[in-house]
Amino acid sequence: MFTISSSPHIRDKESVSSIMWWVVISLLPAGITGIWFFGLKAFYIMVACILSAVISEFLLEKFVLKRKVIIFDGSAVVTGLLLAYNVSVGLPLWMAVLGSAFAIAIGKMAFGGIGRNIFNPALVGRAFLVASFPAAMTRFYMPFQKELISTATPLAIIKEGGRAVVSYRDLFLGIRGGCIGETSVLALLVGAGILLWRRYISLRIPLSYIGTVAIMTWIFGPNKFFAGDWLFHILSGGLFLGAFFMATDMVTSPISKRGQIVFGIGCGIITSVIRLWGGYPEGVSYSILMMNGLVPLIDAYITPRRLGERIGK
Numbered sequence: 593m594f595t596i597s598s599s600p601h602i603r604d605k606e607s608v609s610s611i612m613w614w615v616v617i618s619l620l621p622a623g624i625t626g627i628w629f630f631g632l633k634a635f636y637i638m639v640a641c642i643l644s645a646v647i648s649e650f651l652l653e654k655f656v657l658k659r660k661v662i663i664f665d666g667s668a669v670v671t672g673l674l675l676a677y678n679v680s681v682g683l684p685l686w687m688a689v690l691g692s693a694f695a696i697a698i699g700k701m702a703f704g705g706i707g708r709n710i711f712n713p714a715l716v717g718r719a720f721l722v723a724s725f726p727a728a729m730t731r732f733y734m735p736f737q738k739e740l741i742s743t744a745t746p747l748a749i750i751k752e753g754g755r756a757v758v759s760y761r762d763l764f765l766g767i768r769g770g771c772i773g774e775t776s777v778l779a780l781l782v783g784a785g786i787l788l789w790r791r792y793i794s795l796r797i798p799l800s801y802i803g804t805v806a807i808m809t810w811i812f813g814p815n816k817f818f819a820g821d822w823l824f825h826i827l828s829g830g831l832f833l834g835a836f837f838m839a840t841d842m843v844t845s846p847i848s849k850r851g852q853i854v855f856g857i858g859c860g861i862i863t864s865v866i867r868l869w870g871g872y873p874e875g876v877s878y879s880i881l882m883m884n885g886l887v888p889l890i891d892a893y894i895t896p897r898r899l900g901e902r903i904g905k
Contacts, residue, residue, distance in 0.1 A: 608706065611842075612666030614790050618783040619673055619837065625779040626772040629735030630681040634772045638676040640685045644692035645672030652701045667706045671695055674714035677773025677833060678877065679721065680732050687728060691721040711884045712844050715877050722877075732769040743769040746828045750814075751873040756824070763827035774830035784836040792842075796849060797856040798835040802826050804860025812868055825867065834859075834876035844884045851887075851894040858883045 626634045645668040653661045672692050679688060695717025703709040722729045734743045746756035746768055758768055766776030774780075787793045806822040813819035825831075839845060839859055846855050859879045866875025 608667070609665040611790075611792060612670050614792065615670050615787070615837075616666060616673065618786040619670075619677070619773070621779040621782040622677060622773040622776060622833070623673065625766055625776040626677065626681075629766060629775060630733065630772060634676075634681050636685060637679065637681065637683060637688050637772065638673060640688045641676040641679075641692040642669050642672035644689040645669065645675070645696050648693040648696040649701065652697060653705075657701070657705075662706070665706070667700075668696060671700065671713045671717075674773075674838065675717045678714060678718045678771050678830065680729065681772055682731050682733055683721075683725075683728050687721060687725055691717040694720045707843055709843060710887075711881055712838050712841050715838060715881050715884075718877050719881060732771070734769050735767055735775070745769045745873065746824070747867065747873040750824075751867075756828075760823060760827060763824070768828075771830060771833075774833040777827055777832050780832045780836060784832075787836065787840075793836065793840040794849075794852070796852040797839050797845060797859075800853045800856030801835040801839055801859045801863075802831060804857045805831060805864050808861065808864035809868065812864075825864075829867075829874045830876045831863070834880055839880050839883075844887060846887055846890045846894070848891065848895050851890045854890055854894060855883055855887065858886065 623638060626638075646663050649668040650661055650663050653659055653663070672695075675692050675695055676688065679691070695713040698720070699711055699713030699716030700706065700709045718729075730748075732743060732745050732748075744752070746758050746763070749756040762768055764777045766779065768775055784793075784798070788795070806826050809820045809825040810822035811818055811820065813821075835856075839856065846852050859876075862879035862882055863875040866872055866878060872878075
């Protein structure tokens with residue numbers, strides 16, 4: 593007997609819920625190191641963001657959209673956790689709650705819910721917080737401090753014309769100022785390894801993204817061409833968090849292999865332009881959001897040709 597049905601014809605036992613919870617697991621190494629570096633306040637922010645995201649989605653599905661509640665699929669947890677990783681440990685809890693609710697309401701549910709959003713919801717929430725509370729969102733702290741003592745991030749020091757006295761080792765391990773979940777490249781690579789092992793992501797977007805930033809920051813050095821500290825740039829800021837965990841979002845990234853490479857290169861170019869010549873020391877969040885908006889165009893023009901299709905026909 594043959595089954596006649598509409599596409600897709602290739603199916604998998606993997607569910608949205610299982611994918612989301614595996615993403616949560618992959619984010620745990622960065623979360624654990626964030627708590628270790630910055631203390632229990634980091635944990636409280638994570639809990640606040642997650643609860644706000646889950647409750648906001650529940651209320652919107654139950655009372656506004658009046659449809660089946662699917663908060664247990666893990667997608668709201670991922671959004672809340674990613675937003676927590678993108679804020680400073682000094683952010684007041686009420687701001688974290690507000691940003692997470694905005695991420696769900698405007699970044700996700702306003703477009704119809706999971707699978708329909710154009711932009712990465714966590715980055716929408718972060719952009720909202722930066723625009724609304726710039727002082728709180730740009731005040732960072734060093735790890736292992738008994739009391740929160742503000743410091744500038746390495747990228748901010750370079751942007752202001754200073755010299756960031758920090759070793760590549762400390763940048764890789766995460767012993768520097770920054771957002772809760774972005775500082776430890778090592779922890780992020782462990783989590784990325786889990787996603788690669790589960791085949792939820794490929795290396796096309798991360799490598800093209802990080803590689804483009806490396807090339808551009810090497811070419812356009814502060815004093816002369818081909819003399820930039822590219823290793824400093826790729827280890828600083830939130831590049832690895834963005835490249836592996838947000839730019840690779842299945843919903844807001846291109847579907848074709850070539851399109852994913854174009855997407856990664858575009859993110860890298862915008863990030864580098866903002867870092868090198870813009871007024872903001874970091875450019876990861878805005879680069880991904882801008883490229884999210886171009887995904888429909890990328891998918892329309894960079895798609896595999898159908899079998900038998902002739903060029904120019």
